[in-house]
Amino acid sequence: MVPQLRTHITNLVEVASKHPDRSALKVPLLSDKGTFTGYETLSFAQFLGDVENSARYWTRELSKKGLKQGDVVGLWLKGLSYLDGLVIWGISRTGFTPQIFSVKLTSGEVIATLLGGADAKAFLVEPSWVDKAKVNVPMIPIVDTRFMDLDHLPLAPVWVPSSDKDIVTIYHSSGSTSGMPKSIPVTVGWLEFCIIKMQELLPQKEETVIAANGTFAHPAIFMVTTGVHASAGSIILPKEMPCSSSEIKLMVKEYGLRSLFMYSSYLADRLRDAHSDPELLRAFQSLEDIMFGGLPLEQEEASWARAKGLKMKEVFASTELGVLMSSVGGNGPDSTLLQPMKGTSYKLLPVNSGNLNNTEVSASEQLLELVVSAESRDCPVPALRNKETGNFHTGDLFVEAKPGLYESRGRNDDWIKMSSALRCDTLAIEQNIMEKCAFDLIDRVVVVGSGRPSPAVLVEPKAEQADPLSLSKEILRRITPFHERRYMHERIDNARYVIILPHGSLSKTAKGSVQRKLVEKTFQTQLDQVYASA
Structure with missing residues (x-):
């Protein structure tokens, strides 16, 4: 029997049936005056119920507009709240394909072009942005469906993909090329391998609790949430991005935080705070993993953190590929070196450093560009690959410090x-x-x-x-x-x-x-x- 292909929705349904009472999410609670009062714990059963309620509502509203299962639906949202994640998961549960836009992309003309390129049939919008949207498809304000009584509405069976090339969702590159972000379709096969890589990266202990990084409008939190939930772990959604030092202390002390994932520039600020905050330092020391990426962590802070016994792990990732490499970790001499994730098929090809204007290179170093082979399960869709080689050329440069272990050396382009x-x-x-x-x-x-x-x-x-x-x-x-x-x-x-x-x-x-x-x-x-x- 061919095993069923997995998505974030099939995973949620399966985990909710096995562990209905286990914590899936911890979301910020605000008083009537908007004051933060802690986190509400949502079980997998509650999260699935909210997703299904959202799916019932959007099935009804989008069916009125003539949409059918498989159609692309654009979402323009802030991505910081539980409601934003709920809309994405709810649209997926309907069998529609979400195309996700951040509110940091403010050009209605650019969004309209990207919607047209994906043949989107509708556009769901953050209510405060309705007047700024200039699109040629039906536009509907996003609403909070959590407390609506919608059990009387029909709910289609969970969509089960027939091919690993089926598209689950569409994100966009975090930068613009010729004034336009690139559409990055997430296929079933790519997502399945992403789950495997995330489970390799994250601590595989009972009831892992990790703080979210970024927003639902960008793929990092989608990958982390899907990977953690596949192992019945829990995600804490911080009340602000990036997390403050006081919030990190609260999450560790009161809400069981075990792993932290932050972009390097933000983590460096929190580590500096810990120099003069013993409670924050103890909170960091209690964590099973402190993962960072996006940029190299400042050397002074990285060295200080390791000297204090913090369990640091660098993660090298991209929108197109998810996690490519992670550091060895531990306290050994190779702890900071990067190694490719298991099961990947990468080539590290020599480049001529004389052609590089934006990378500082030692005369004794041989620079290598990381190229993702077409057969690697995390290689993005063919439209994003090099037309001549058929592979995906990342533009990311490394040197081989030891056999199979690498150090990052920036990029070979102007990004x-x-x-x-x-x-x-x-x-x-x-x-x-x-x-x-x-x-x-x-x-x-x-x-x-x-x-x-x-x-x-x-x-x-x-x-x-x-x-x-x-x-x-x-x-x-x-x-x-x-x-x-x-x-x-x-x-x-x-x-x-x-x-x-x-x-x-x-x-x-x-x-x-x-x-x-x-x-x-x-x-x-x-x-x-x-x-x-x-």
Whole structure:
């Protein structure tokens, strides 16, 4: 008998039948005045009941619009609340395919294009954003279905996929290419392997409790929730993102938190807090795992954490692939080195470091690009693969520190990661600025901001005596239409982020290009001041 293919919905149904009373989620509780009072524990039976109630409601509403099972339904939501997750799981339970948009993507034109590309038949919207949506399909405000009496409405059987190529949901890349995020379909086969990888990564102990990372509008929390629930573990949804130090202490002390997963820039802030907060340090020391990723963790904080006995684990992941690598962990000499997840089929191919402008390389190092073979179960859909090789070229660079163990060395392209671990195409911004301003205002430009909330532009003007403030404002005015189409974390939306430099400040390489990382280091103090004033 061929085993049944799994989805996040079939997993939920199965776990709810085996462990109905076990905790699935802990969600923030607010008083009538909006004051945080703790977390409400929802069992798997309760979560499944809420999902089915949501499915009944949306089946009725979308059927009125002529939709049928398998149709794509766009969702534009904040992604921070239990209700947001409930809408996604509810739409999946109906048999429709959710296409998920973050409210950080604010261009109605871009969203309409992506909906059209997926042949979406309806669009569910965060109520406060209804007036901003400009789409050509039926639009319905998202509502809270938890307390509606809907048991009289029909509920279709759970959709069981017939092929591992069936699409479960559609997310989008965290950065824009040519002003447009890429659609990233999640297939059944990809999701099944994601579950396997998450179970390898996460502690497989009874009733694992892990704090959510990110929002339901981005795939990380979808992957973590699906993987943890497959093992009947529990997810805590923090009241704010990123978690505050006080909330981490509360989750550990009162709600059984065992594993923490945070983006590196946010974790570094919490570790700094722990230097002077013994209670927070003890909370960290009690955790079975502290997982981080998105960017390298600051070396000083990483070393301090390990010296204090914190169980640190780096996770290397992407929207297209899920988790690719994780660090060895433990206290040995190899603890910080990365190793591919089991069952993957990756190639690490040599690259010519002479062609790289944005990566600092030791003369003795051989850089390797991670390439995902087409036969690897986590290889994304063919539309995202290299047309010549048929494989997926990540653009991520490594060096082999020991056989089978690696250290990250950044990327071989012009993408950077922001503090939120979301991506930004710096070259596209530079090209737009040169297109709009090179003929009369500027000679040279470089975009920086790795690990920052948003990018900044360093500019050399044509006129040596140009007024910096006036020039910054004029450059911003010209590039604003381009940035309005981009994610909020990719935008330059204030003249303070257009920094005017003296002539000759942006020194070129022998090839005539500017080394982004070197420039970022050179002007770090000035950049720190700019971001501190935001």
